[in-house]
Amino acid sequence: MKELIVRGAPQEYECQTGAWQKLPAHLSKRNIKRVLILHGEQSWEAAQPYLPSLAEFTTYAIPYGGECSDKQSIKLTSLIQEKNIEAIVAVGGGKVADLGKLTAYNNQIAIIILPTLAATCAAYTSLSVVYHEDGSMDRYDIFPTATTLVLIEPEIILHSPIDLMIAGIGDTLAKWYEAEPMIDQLDTPAIEIQVAAFAAKKARDILLKDSAAALIAMENKQLNQAFLNILETNILLAGMVGGFGDDYGRTSGAHSIHDALTILPNCHQNLHGNIVAYGILVQLIIEKKHAEILRLLPFYQQLGLPSSLQQLNLQLSDTDYQRVAKRATLPDETIHFLKEEITPQLVSNAMKELEALVNNGN
Structure with missing residues (x-):
């Protein structure tokens, strides 16, 4: 370990x-x-x-x-x-x-x-x-x-911009999906890592349950419990995941995809959390967790989180796919914390598969 x-x-x-x-x-x-x-x-x-x-x-x-x-x-x-x-x-x-x-x-x-x-x-x-x-x-x-x-x-x-809260929800959602496959590789997770896993799962569950009501609170400018739950989930619970889990609670696939996409100038118009939310789905393709993707897509649609490059207003050429995939799989990238053997070709194929899945319907 x-x-x-x-x-x-x-x-x-x-x-x-x-x-x-x-x-x-x-x-x-x-x-x-x-x-x-x-x-x-x-x-x-x-x-x-x-x-x-x-x-x-x-x-x-x-x-x-x-x-x-x-x-x-x-x-x-x-x-x-x-x-x-x-x-x-x-x-x-x-x-x-x-x-x-x-x-x-x-x-x-x-x-x-x-x-x-x-x-x-x-x-x-x-x-x-x-x-x-x-x-x-x-x-x-x-x-x-x-x-x-x-x-x-x-x-x-x-009273902050709702689109930034939505991006925060996308970024926080990644805590579970990035930490879980790393922790799952441990035979006996330390108590600290168990705390991180609890916080990550709790964060995911609260986000899926309370996000819609929290956004309504923001639209109405009226505090409610759902809003307070999402606020502290995005800040406190999300921070606890990496705080207690260290490398096992930080980033793996989704953030590597985010970091790679930032080499494209047109990507900078997108919020960090929105790109990470897209990266979650690419990671799930790599992990062959298609059922989880189908579970998340309605939630993404309800909140307006991007589930494809098209929804990020990005059109990648074959050269762009290769550049992004190469950047995502540099030797020190956290995507290698996944149990799968990660290659640029695997990442490129996963991005294209997600594009076809989302844009052609599921």
Whole structure:
């Protein structure tokens, strides 16, 4: 068995109406006085009604620059050193959180995350997905330190774009489908991995049961239990899967397909979770789990998750299929955690088979 290290949770986590208003108290009890507020663009405007006054602190607010990249982190590091910053407060979506975590770790300062979306589990996890400047995925950095604090205000996420919540559902759904085939190869899973498997299965079950009602809540701008369930499933439960399962709870086939598709410039118009949702189905083709695909397709259709390249507005030439399949099967790609012997031809064939299945009916 591979090395297993548990990174189970942030140091502190709170999800309830009014949670953001407690930020000053959290800063004070940590004796933090100088803060860099890293934020998105549109999300920053949406966040304003919910943010507390930080007049008693020295703050520097700066937009994150659109990407979690080494270049952006280096820029922020210069400011942190110049202004003697003691903590980063990341307000925004997954890339803001990831850039905040990366930069905070590089500078050994506190990282506090106030998510404005539930599109990924980035607010919860102690890792960052780092991208090249052209938008293609570079690597995952896993940190030996937990996020200092996560404060979730359900109201701001209730008013966030519905398409981003749907993408979060797609990304979280992958937790079960990617973890299960890895865990299934273990004769005796460790207790930690059993916790990861429980969280992954619980996440899948909640998503299939409550997603439709949660989206209705967002349309009506009215909190309900289904919405709160999906919100915490996308952030907390999803984060627990990798946090307790380590490599057995992170990514396998679906994310390798996602990462490979990002080499196509036209793919960047699609949300991360939507591409991952498509990748789930490609992985299930590889695993010959056709019954599970037929189970998921109505759910995909109900939510508007893409189940084909056509629905991702991608038209691949034979050369594109070969390029994507080659990228998905690089030696260090997590798709090799599946029990099947993975080759570029297998991946290319699976993508084409899925296209025929979805577009020709099932």
